[in-house]
Amino acid sequence: MVWRVILGTVSVVFMMVVLGFVAVTEQDRMASFERAYNARQIEVGAQLFEANCQSCHGAQGQGAEGVAPALNAVDLFDGSRLSAIEWQGTVEAYVRGAINAGRPRASADFANYPARMPAWGQAYGGPLRSDQVESLVLYIMNWGEAFKDASGNYVAAATPTPNPNAVGDDLAVELPAGDAANGQTLAQQRGCTGCHVAATAGQTLVGPAWLAAQSPDNKGVADHAAERYQAADYTGQATSPELYLLESIILPSAYIVPGANYAAPTGQSLMPNTYTQSLTKQEAADLIAYLLTVR
């Protein structure tokens, strides 16, 4: 009897000590679980991004010209992109909303993305559960960590110095002599042919066709360049076929060919307006030299 009472009492005291230990450490444990679980959701989000998002937004969210904007970019996280469209909420809420409901139309500052973001949340007719959307949000927000300084503020990554050889947006730029063969390679590499040359018969092109056989008026890009700058409805500044092609590359909205849907609802051209920086003068000249041979 005595040892039963003693052992029982010891057990109860032991139980109290363990419960006390739990009580003391519980706040830390809960915080640690929360941290760990967020990290695990980032892992899940990365898988979902790879399966659903990377084909448009790039494997690491770097975006793709003319397809989908960069998500792994400081202007998303520091709020400058969102203040430009007068978004009042947090970046996280914006990302969540965009994934869930998609984008019925482009925002004004990102008009050069002709494809619309589809809705991904189940409540909006998409395939993803709310916890999966949440994982994606956490994964995307995780990129912001790379743009934080020591005190946790977002800072722009070192801005890339403007390319001194970039072609720029001035039609009066002096171009070197072009190499048509190199231009042909560039047209493939930079994805020009994706919108301007049909790979299969019957494919609907996003931009005006380069090849005469694919063009409704049976004229190639070289002939168009020679004629259009002289047309009555022409609104651009070009005074020669070479300048017309240069203008089409660096200032695509200066004149939009009438007829087909080459313009976004905003009136801007669907052609990306980023070649002013991404092409050098030599590359622009090579492309023009090549295009003048395409009939």
Next chain:
Amino acid sequence: MAVWKFHSPFLDEVKAKGLGPALLFKTNEVVERVTAGLDIEDIRSMLRGDPAPKPNPRVRPHADGFWFHMRPTYYHNLTAGIYPSFRLGWLSTYFFAFEIITGLFLMIFYTPSPLVAYENMLNILSNVPFGRLMRDLHKLGAEMMVIVVVLHMARTFFTGSYKKPRQFTWLTGVILLAVTLVLSFSGYLLPWDQLSLWAVTIGASMVEAIQPQVVGDFVNLIVRGGPQFNEGGLLRWYLAHVLLLPVIGIIFTGVHYYKVVLHGHGLPPEVEPVGEDTAKRIPMDQRTYFMPDILTRELLLFALVTAGMIFAATFFYHAPLEPHADPLVTPLHTTAPWYFLWIQGMLKIGDKFFWGIIAPGILTGILFVLPYVEVGPSRRYGDRRVGLTMGLVLAALMAILSYMGTPKYAVASSIDQEIVAELLPQTHPGPFRQSNWGEFRTAPKTAENPTGRATYAAAEWEQAPTAALQNLLHQMEEELEIARGKAERGLRQDQGALKDGQGFMLIEDWAPGLKRVTFRIIWEGGPEDGAVCQVGAAREFCQTTFIHRESNYRQGP
């Protein structure tokens, strides 16, 4: 002023005796009422071990109190110790009560809806003080309860205690066993994780096999709560778990207890004359009174088991929580809970309807009617050789069937996937995720290699730069070695063979704090042009995962 005049006997006592003695007297009176007959001095004398006075006040709670009237006033000396009951019946009741209390706590933080059930689990783990402890205790208690109840039944069988006059006690016990198993199984579903969804899917697809088909379809609809297993199904399993089954359990526990008091605790089989039951006629000199002997033993057991459970749930045992339920993602291996593995094993033998419904039904039926069919008079072990042997054979058979229910037996799956799943299981953390994140070394980032991809070959595991990588690659290589050996013996891939199998781990620095790891296994030389992990490549299996610096899988869910 007459309105304010009231009579208080306690004040009269204070006037007559003074405050101290009056308080003591009052306290004593309260204790006597609460215990239905024992005052403080009685209790102290019991705990001191004094012999019972005459008349014995210690029998009064059994006559006058509700709780103690369910317990016998005295036991036979031969049943007071561990043998022959091992206190398993008491432990079953203990765990039932334990589950009700911890379950009520969890109920407060739970909503039976697929939209929020999993989130509720996360909330319990991340935001409810003592939440994880309660969840772990509830799960651990459920496993213990199944074990204890099954052992209780086995003990009753082996000591022949189901025989006349205790046939009906056995029958209610079988009902309680069924309630225990279904309670435990229905609890599986509630967290709405992969484990729950697929365990219940297996169960539901079994009842679907009932013939004629119209009945199977109907029962399937009832079990799933709709064509798809979703909010309707979750709600009815929840209601079964928290309402229907506990109510049945409580009612039959009452019946079971009543029968135990009515018939007395059966004596060890060897001490009674064959065919007689003397449990109710306990000689004066053979009595061990419930108070204080049995009561203090039970209180001691209560304290020991509770302390042990809390200790285990705090430091060792954590209830699993798998990824969110996803009907589109079938885990590589789905198994029933361990106590239903024998059914899964039988399903591998043959027809779903016979082995999944009829055979377990027959077995349950045999359990129910056992005491009415097996009416041999003797409870002695020596007289029941056939019965005891059959019991042991059945137990061995259950163990074999349970082994057959595991993925180790007769599951054709691709060895390349199996090897990766060993390191990177879909349903629990596993060795890869529990490794130290910092040891997943990447290569320097260059223009050609912007993600700093580093490739480690399993065959060269000794050259890996860190211990964690060496461990993982070594484990991979050991399994590949076995698979290559099987290929040399001419076995096929679904039999675990992999001709010239080679393993790789590709590690990339992907995003802040996040690494992308690809497990790659190739065989017979792999893809022809040496391309790595192209979609649809032949003789290659790749599985990509991500691992974050802070995901800390070692802390458990």
